[in-house]
Amino acid sequence: MIALFGSQFFQNAFIMSLLLSILFGFFSFFVIMRKMAFLGAGIAHTAFGGVALGVLMGINPFYSSLVFCIVAAVLVGKLTQVGHVSYDTGIGIFFSFSMALGVFFIALKKAYAFDLSGYLFGNILGVTRFDQFLVLIVVLVCIPVMFGYLHKILFLTFDEKVAAVSGVPTQMLDTLLLVTLAMIIVISIKIVGIILVSALIVLPASFGMLISKDYRKVIGSAVGYTLVIMIGGLVLSYYLDLPTGAVIVILGTLIYFITLVLSKLKSG
């Protein structure tokens, strides 16, 4: 174990997981309560187009996918407001368009040896000091947003129309929520990958809802749960020599179902 913590790549991935757990635990609650679970998968897949664009243009795919996802998140929000379509429909449109663009960009860059599986399934060996620095910036931006607007976002999530009448800037917060979510997803892709990141959007709050009927405790236990599965997944994947993203998601799903069964036994 000491050797494990001694390695630079593990330290990087560990610190990153620690920071990301707080964000996923918190935002998962609002995504689940707003029934936007598909959003996580949608934004993550949108990132594929951005990654491919970065590869094509020879720039860091992180920047291009970040821009791609934030723009897509804002456009999905606008589309639902202007086009009278649901989030699911809006996301479905952008998700498939961006994936198609990704395939198109990769086809244009024929000679490039592209590590597609690294982006699709995550690769903690690829986590650098620079990635850590980026996560830290995103955390520093997101945490004040979380605490500053917690109750307003709660009101917006509970009853959007009444929140608007009661002085909550609903459209601004809606966009802020989408943009923040896009940032968190993009920075997590290195660890868990495009395909599996949506699990971290859905599982934490679903677990929290099994634990309590008070939103504070739901969010708190969601953060704790994410910490356990991300750090647990990292360590296990190292010893079992398996892909980290897959181990995190399998571990998370198992814990969720065990807790579900236990809570049913307790209540029944």
Added chain:
Amino acid sequence: MNSEIAIFLDHVWVKYDHRIVLENISLKVSSREIVSIVGPNGGGKTTLLNTILGFKEPFKGKVSVFGVRPQDIEKNGMIGYLPQTSPHDIQFPVRVFDVVAMSRYGRKSFLGRLNGEDRDLIVDSLKKVEMADFQSHHFGSLSGGQKQRVLIARALALRPKILILDEPSTGLDSVAQDQFYQILQKLRVDEKLTILMVSHDIGVVSGIVDQIACLNKQIHFHGNPKEGIPSEALIEVFGRNVQFVLHDKNCETCEKGL
């Protein structure tokens, strides 16, 4: 009674895409009145409320609430609103206190927290709707009538001048309905509130309101229901379902109108 005008619509026209849903609506609601808008489903009742709340802009005509444009209302919190269908997930993990606290948080600045005055106001609002004993209950575990009362408390915690209610008694049994309307009448006096509510049930509301407006795209009658509603207006509004309305055992005023 104070004759200040609370809500004023002046020749208002509203359309969705190319379909006109409200046609030349003029309506005055005086301060501290209880007014009900009645009409069939699809007659434009909710659209009218949305126009007063600033969610929908008319393409012709003017709307004002205490002299303010509806689009500016959200900034001063003078309207307490209870929407038609309860969109809340029964699993939503909030307590009754948290639900009422939402409207206090809505007006706080970034990072703002509840202070003692806010807490007093929240408990006081719950007392007014006889729900103070349920503060720490899970909101999802309440009955339909109890939920409606908590949502009224949430509106009251804004200290509004107007309450706007969209079909507030839908899904309530007759006991819960009576209790709900008694609370509304008490609030109107104690809190000096103007109350505007939408209902499809003319029989129930005509006994408790000062004014009634019968709406089906246009306003076909606007007046005191106790003085009788002309049967032509009811036929215009309710069409072939008018017999059902006229023979409602609760609607004495409908019979007088004939």
